[in-house]
Amino acid sequence: MxxxxxxxxxxxxxxxxxxxxxxxxxxxxxxxxxxxxxxxxxxxxxxxxxxxxxxxxxxxxxxxxxxxxxxxxxxxxxxxxxxxxxxxxxxxxxxxxxxxxxxxxxxxxxxxxxxxxxxxxxxxxxxxxxxxxxxxxxxxxxxxxxxxxxxxxxxxxxxxxxxxxxxxxxxxxxxxxxxxxxxxxxxxxxxxxxxxxxxxxxxxxxxxxxxxxxxxxxxxxxAVSRDTTVLDRVRDLIEVLLPTGRCSIEQVAGSLGVDRRTVHRHLAASGETFSSVLNATRAQLAEQLVTNPRRSLTDISGLLGFSAPSAFSRWFREQFGCSAREWRARGTGQRPTGEQRPPAVGRRRTAGRA
Structure with missing residues (x-):
């Protein structure tokens, strides 16, 4: 790369x-x-x-x-x-x-x-x-x-x-x-x-x-090592592009200086697709953001790259089995017994990448 x-x-x-x-x-x-x-x-x-x-x-x-x-x-x-x-x-x-x-x-x-x-x-x-x-x-x-x-x-x-x-x-x-x-x-x-x-x-x-x-x-x-993988780069770019409303594989590929097929190939080698990384990144961010009562759900919808709050609401219920408002009301951010955590990509924090 x-x-x-x-x-x-x-x-x-x-x-x-x-x-x-x-x-x-x-x-x-x-x-x-x-x-x-x-x-x-x-x-x-x-x-x-x-x-x-x-x-x-x-x-x-x-x-x-x-x-x-x-x-x-x-x-x-x-x-x-x-x-x-x-x-x-x-x-x-x-x-x-x-x-x-x-x-x-x-x-x-x-x-x-x-x-x-x-x-x-x-x-x-x-x-x-x-x-x-x-x-x-x-x-x-x-x-x-x-x-x-x-x-x-x-x-x-x-x-x-x-x-x-x-x-x-x-x-x-x-x-x-x-x-x-x-x-x-x-x-x-x-x-x-x-x-x-x-x-x-x-x-x-x-x-x-x-x-x-x-x-x-x-x-x-x-701090991260120099051995940052393509998966790390894609995940971090997704995180920073989501609030802009322009998070697509084309945007990510352009930021990496390659074409979309190259991104697909590298992600496939890690057992992932662009959609799976996008969804897992959104899910992790949603868990962090929704539990913060100072942020409105409308603001969170925009930060996660959804075009409308209704789209965010549908996605959240599909991922977590309850509405974002119900999740927040519980106050603990803990998943109800029996619910499954959405597929997630192994993650480590990086500086300035998103």
């Missing part, structure tokens, strides 16, 4: 494109991305499509630094749930190591590495692509994002010793100088940021020791 990235990778893409006089929606459709989907930050989309989109956008806007301009508009929270944990790490070293170790939770194409030697620290940044393609803009976006994270911890006046790019220099260096300072090197042997190793020992000014344990516990509940 081709690598994916979170929708948040394109945070502020529409605004930047419009400011440069290009049509972001037309360009997104050209590479097979759904413009409306950008509203769901934690949805996963094709990494290769994002790379192509950034290159097309740079060409259409006649700028060589589109990716860097996009990085400049990012916020710390763009990283998603992992940003909550990073904020409470005790020092820069632990924060950067955590970000590198769990990069697959926000970008499956990214392969970064932190090393130290002779008093210097080097954060190398690479994109692992399934096939050769121009990726200058995506590389500069990733580099700009990492540089921004370091400045979040080290202060706005912090400056690296050198910021290296393997690609050639742009005609105009103004954006690079504004963001990185006069330390940018092009035609380098690697893409990365070099700085003093002692910077890694600087305490994190945002950290609250009282919250650190809670942050770590939260992280352990959402």
């Amino acid at each position: 081709k690598p994916l990235v979170r929708n948040a990778t394109l945070s502020n893409y529409v605004e930047l494109s419009q400011s440069l006089g290009i049509d972001p929606r037309a360009l997104m459709k050209r590479v097979g991305l759904d413009p409306a989907g950008l509203a769901v930050q934690d949805r996963w989309i094709s990494g290769e499509a994002v790379i192509q989109l950034l290159e097309l956008s740079a060409a259409a806007a006649h700028v060589e630094d589109f990716g860097l301009l996009l990085a400049e508009r990012r916020r710390f929270s763009t990283l998603g749930p992992i940003s909550l944990v990073l904020r409470e790490e005790p020092d820069v070293r632990s924060a950067v190591e955590l970000l590198v170790r769990h990069e697959h939770m926000y970008n499956e194409m990214l392969h970064s590495r932190l090393s130290e030697a002779n008093g210097l620290a080097t954060l190398k940044v690479n994109l692992e692509l399934a096939e050769a393609m121009a990726a200058r803009q995506a590389t500069e976006l990733a580099m700009g994002a990492f540089h921004q994270v370091l400045r979040t911890f080290l202060g706005a006046r912090w400056q690296a010793l050198s910021v290296c790019f393997t690609h050639s220099a742009p005609t105009d260096h103004a954006t690079h100088r504004r963001i990185f300072g006069p330390v940018v090197e092009f035609d380098s042997e690697f893409n990365g940021i070099v700085f003093y190793g002692s910077d890694l020992n600087i305490p994190n000014p945002m950290s609250d020791p009282l919250l650190r344990t809670y942050a770590r516990q939260f992280f352990e509940s959402i």
Whole structure:
């Protein structure tokens, strides 16, 4: 399966494109991305499509630094749930190591590495692509994002010793100088940021020791290995697509960067179908949502992707043997004796996937 990235990778893409006089929606459709989907930050989309989109956008806007301009508009929270944990790490070293170790939770194409030697620290940044393609803009976006994270911890006046790019220099260096300072090197042997190793020992000014344990516990509940299966990906995409009303195998396949037959094939290998995974995911979410008295059943119907409350009511009774209102009235959320739990897919929580 081709690598994916979170929708948040394109945070502020529409605004930047419009400011440069290009049509972001037309360009997104050209590479097979759904413009409306950008509203769901934690949805996963094709990494290769994002790379192509950034290159097309740079060409259409006649700028060589589109990716860097996009990085400049990012916020710390763009990283998603992992940003909550990073904020409470005790020092820069632990924060950067955590970000590198769990990069697959926000970008499956990214392969970064932190090393130290002779008093210097080097954060190398690479994109692992399934096939050769121009990726200058995506590389500069990733580099700009990492540089921004370091400045979040080290202060706005912090400056690296050198910021290296393997690609050639742009005609105009103004954006690079504004963001990185006069330390940018092009035609380098690697893409990365070099700085003093002692910077890694600087305490994190945002950290609250009282919250650190809670942050770590939260992280352990959402952290996943790199060996996420196609079944996991489909299940998580269904969860985030249900509230949009556009949860279909076509939407899921598009997010995974494959066709629907490929999704069917992978699910069949796990003994599942798209319908079975959709139904099991809905059932699990329904159990959680219906027991919450603060949510109306009409709202829950929409969150589960039903076109009307009546459709939700019929489905719920078929699945649980009683109405949603009766289930809630019992107050415990326990299934009556003799009722069978609907077929469910084995599930584990993931960060930012749904």
